[in-house]
Amino acid sequence: MYLGVLALTAFVLTVFLLVYLGLFLGRLPFLQLDRTGVVLLGAIALVATEVVPLSGIGEVVHLPTLALLFAFMVISAQLRLGGFYDWVVVWLDRRALAPPVLLGAVIAVAAALSAVFSNDIVCLAMAPVLAQLCRARGYAPLPHLLALACAANLGSALTLIGNPQNMLIGEVLRLDFGDYLRVAALPVLLGLLSTWVIIAGLSRGHWLEASASLLPSALGRAGEVGVPLDRWQTFKGLTVAALLCAAFLWAHWPRDLLALAGAGLLLTSRRLHSRQMLGLVDWQLLVLFVGLFIVNHAMQQTGLPAQAVAVLADEGLDLQEPAPLFAASVLLSNLVSNVPAVMLLLPVAQAPVDGPLLALSSTLAGNLLLISSIANLIVVQAAARQGVVIDWRAHARVGLPVTLVSLVIAAAALLPWRA
Template sequence: MTATIVGIFLVVYLGMILGGLPFLQLDRTGVALLGAIALISVDAVSLGAAAGSIHLPTIILLFSFMVVSAQMRLGGFYDWATHRFASWSYRPAGLLAALMLGVATLSAVFSNDIVCLAVTPVLIEACQRRRLDPVPYLLGLACSANIGSAATLIGNPQNMLIGQTLRLPFSGYIAEAAIPVGLGLLAAWAMIVWQVRGRWTWSAPAPVASAGAIDSGSNVSLDRWQTAKGLMVAAVLLIAFLVGPWPREHVALIGAGVLLLSRKMHSTRTLGLVDWELLVLFMALFVVNHAIQQSGVASKVIGDLAGAGLHLDQLAPLFGATFVLSNVVSNVPAVMLLLPLAHHEIAGPLLALVSSLSGNLLIAGSISNIIVVDAAARRDIRIDWRRHATIGIPVTLATLAIAAIYLIVRVRFLASGA
């Protein structure tokens, strides 16, 4: 049975690396779901154990904030905010700074993927009107969304998982992340401005969306009441997380329920924007990882690596493993694999920061990157892997260096007993 479990685990994580499986119409979610089904089918995991392996607080928190983000998107808030940024009479570099700061702030609260999905088409249209080259702004959007999402325990799915599993204090994590995120955002802006070297003007004909392209996030007029309702719920949730003693998933679920109670906005519209595939991916990976943990294989591999001098539960190897795995199997599966090794007081913030910041390295490193590049391609704006890498690689290395220096200082500060 152990060999069967290992085989299924390897196939699932091969699917995470490739984004699917050869000759089959499966994405990462489909591969993970079939892996979980296979494990249950061969009695490697019972139905009860499979259900028990799913970390329900994480699923509830993720679902709840998907509802909050859907409310903001349907209320036209993202479109309105993007148009406001673009209408400011700043110089191009200043406009980029305002955009990146705004996107980072939104991503810290409303999830980076949703922000990129809603903002990208509006940002392209705004750049066209001002005759600005949209590529630097699109790269700034993707980079700042990934960096900003690291600022809180609700900014992206893996941070939610880390915060819920390790029970990290919400305000305590923000205090840990504020310096590396702030300095990382500044470094990303400086690198983009330096690479542009003053060439901000868009001289090509205005690109248009290709036939049949649909961007459900664009051209949504501002509904002040629905937007205000979403902002009020989000503000109450943040305050409750910061000062309240209640479980975050309970408070968030109540907030989602309040938003679904509407006389004008049908629940099918809101729930239609929930990323159900991501929720299924989480649940399936919980089952797959539970099976490999219960088999004893994971413990043996970790022990063998420790015997060879690589102690993954120590901070430096954990930092490196998080960076590598986040770009090989994607950040959520990487975090799921490494969470059992998070024993040090700083291990939780380390996992959250490194897995989030690593997403800027390559286009495939983050769903946010893919969303931005795909939306641009539908408007004949090509951002290939080379163009992205000219910004993504130096931004990733710089932000990770900043995070590493900060974490080293924090560890030494804790060791001194101060």
Template structure:
């Protein structure tokens, strides 16, 4: 190994370590960088060192995966802006359930939604409602928020559209959608059950166990708007439109050989044709 190659290798190691520190901390000290900025800076550093050419960097990006991810981010944003996630979480909050059953319902809903929509947006949309629910019922919010985060990640593994990793795996290996779901669903359901059991009987389980609440007694109120900590007003038409597109895409994935990224882009295009939701608002999420 020549000294020049050795310096390049050590430079790559330094970039790798710096990027992961930035990911852990959420940014780099004294720099106005978030995680996306840190990752971009790391990619620029690798190219700048000559470890990878711009052509090699471009070829390393799987375009079908990026298109599929973009399209489902649009679908997920449509559901959030239509108030769907907030409405579903409020319905769960109003159930006449005790602490443990309520936790189980939350885990089940978060896992199911994350299998179809983006798990990141599920967490973003449901977290404020769950936190407010815990405050109103005087419950320790930590198990509920931890359950939401873990359930969203576990549930997203059930399909080839639940998270970017599965999208990439499905694209590169050309995995059939239905066959994957049949194989992945049992361990996902089992993992959600293990998560619930750990949160109920694991460390700190004896802190609080709330009695069952009457079904009409727990409205969860949040300020209205479209910010990350606000509850978008429920729009039945926009929600129905998003659900119709998502349902149609699932049928296409299950019963046709139409390329998933192409079908998803068509679905995203249908959602962007809106008189109420501006495209900048949809793609801003």
């Protein structure tokens, strides 16, 4: 009996370590698996061996989080198909803003959109058009694209729907939408202001591309920007999003059910086919969530995580204290990405401060390294397609100070919660 339990624990631990090694490396050696594939393979191993029974998956997977995430993917798809994100950048271009002012406008717009819609989607939609805007005007694209990535990460920390890890934290810990917004508002706004100061300071004297002069932009002419604006489809998407945010603030109905109702309303369209809408849903991310729920549940059942937390507490690193939890969240978010980090740390989140602390620290940590956030990688890939190279040094020159300053601000804002 004892040997059987020991063998089962060893098996679960092996699967867990391989999954998180894959998350750290981005793949497993010699296998054509990305992070989602690695997690899925680990979950399949645990289900196939009945460590996690197939009939019990519904109890292991947190369905409200998945429902909320899926619903906002549908809303974002509505806006992408309606050309809203492209129109936003074209609108900025028509203002003919000077580079420092455009930098501030990009930060404000990216942050505002990311607070409601996924920061990844915002970067995916805006980065190519923003690069075109800068090139058309002779502006250096690098500072503006870095500002887009940093602001999208920062802005997504403002609400409990801004990114997947915040959705998870809000749903599992049942955080109040308005209470969290009041806690996060000041550190996020100060972080955004600091981002503009840092990037503007580093870009002084380097606002224009080499051998380029300021030209009237040609951006926005017919055929030159991705998706043309469909006013009715955009209006529908923005209206549903606004009504949902209002309901989250003032109604006490389940956020997941409200969001699903909004997504269902948008899917009942006479013009946009459901195949188009669902084709823009990030199914890989949803599969990643399901797999991580299974893998982490199996690991929790062994009792090893609780023992590790107890050992760390004996060594003076009690994860149930704000400072060690904050540091662990930042570290793990950069090692294995913020969603897996949050899933690992949620079981020790007991105090009222722990929810906002995990949401802010795990999200703000995404600006530290190029690989710390999917949003960063999306901007880099979009920039490369426009001939703009963003390597890890260029990103770190901005990302490191932005992350350190924003984390210090967040930590200071959370200090009054200690009592």
